[in-house]
Amino acid sequence: MIRVRDLHFAYDGREVLREIDLDMESEVVALVGQNGSGKTTLAKHLNGLLKPTKGSVEVDGLDTREHTVAELSRKVGYVFQNPEHMFFEETVFREVAFGPRNLGLDEDEVEKRVKWALRSVNLEGYEDRTPYSLSGGEKQRLAIACILAMKPRYLVLDEPTTGLDAKNGESVIRTIERLHSEGHGILLITHDMELVLRLAERVVLLHDGRKVFDGPVEEFFSLDLHDYGLDKPEVLLLGEVTGVGFVRSVSELVKALAGDGE
Amino acid sequence: MYPFYPQRDSLLSSLDPRVKIIGTALGIASIMLYNDPKVLLPLFLLFVLVGKYLGGISLREQLALMKPLLPVVIITIVVWPVIYKPRVMGLLFGITFAVRLLTFALLTFLLLMTTSQRELILGFVKLGIPYEFGLTISIALRYIPTLYMLSRNIMDAQKSRGWEIEKGSFITRARKMTAVLIPLLVASLKTAHELSIALESRGFGASKKRTFLYDIRMRRRDYIAMGIIVILFALSLYARYGLGIGHVELRY
Incomplete structure (x- = not known):
């Protein structure tokens, strides 16, 4: 369990984080807020950076x-926003190893771990490729594999789908869903409210x-998000208008409406 | 943005950049004239005082700027007596080169800390140096903090993978640095490529002759300062070659 108690953090004499309490288990928690609200600063506390x-x-x-970051890396894996900031080996295998x-x-x-990690993110057979030659989505998944291979119980993912096209974004989302079902606790830093709606059980x-x-997450989306510079996903408004209520995706909404018609 | 230049009220800041550029060049030339620490040390102290009283740069700031050079200074002072005999002369030259190095750095810092980026480029261009050259310098300076932040970020990413730079011998640690240097190199090349596209898309190099929004003009105080600098440099030339002060013969 991750346990944050009365966390304060000051940088250059300015308080960036104040009175933060947070408990986290094996769940998907979305960490949201405007630029400069302290999301990344909070996340960097979890593995001791x-x-x-x-x-x-x-x-x-x-x-x-x-404890040092290296010691904590067995417990908390941190996948940075830009995967290219970590690649330096000649092959995918060596990168993950x-x-x-x-x-x-x-x-x-x-x-064993490299094989397992590459399988977890659907990159089997990529062992001898050069990390920099992969596509955007593959790079993002490789970055996740690099961290997974250390078998951390908790994962911090910083904007894992930003800049990816729909297909690549989808494959990253599926990877996250699978990791969650395997018992990992996942902290998702994101601005993407559709992603929050789709993946998160809890929102901070x-x-x-x-x-x-x-x-x-249901309660989160009943807040007036405009006050925090955030927007509600349109599918939620559709759900309200059609009387279906809370839905996580368009296909869920369609299913509910089709069910009504029967 | 610009790492060295905080706006400050001082005589040096108010001078024309051309005067300061020439002054810096002649200052560096003057320390190259002498190899006797008895002359070089007072010259160094003189420039420190110039920085403090004419440039408004506190001693603490000056020390902080020269601190990164400390290892090089120590190595210079230690190595010369080892490779040069007699040892006393070796020590003498070690100190000479260390003081020259510090003075060189100090003068450059004085120029950068009392001149804004815009004035610096303008000064170089008005002295006849191509605009591209001035722009290159300013871009290089502009990217120092950016690259610093980037390398910090990459180090954090690698630390999260159990990378520990503190552990191991010097060679192990040097090899470990590849984990930071390669991503840094790749990111820098990408940035440079993007920057060149951005420059071209804003019409860089479209016309041969550039005009400037802000111009600089030599005022009376600039001419007076220039005169004083030239006279001081002439005096130091005379002291060295006319009076033979400040030179120790190399004896083999």
């Missing part, structure tokens, strides 16, 4: 102030460095 100025962050009982090797695992285990909303909402 940033340490709290006040308060504490605990991951499965480990206090992040007492980098993390497990850093953990000091033996080569048999490393190979940050505003000016404070947590202003933390609850189920």
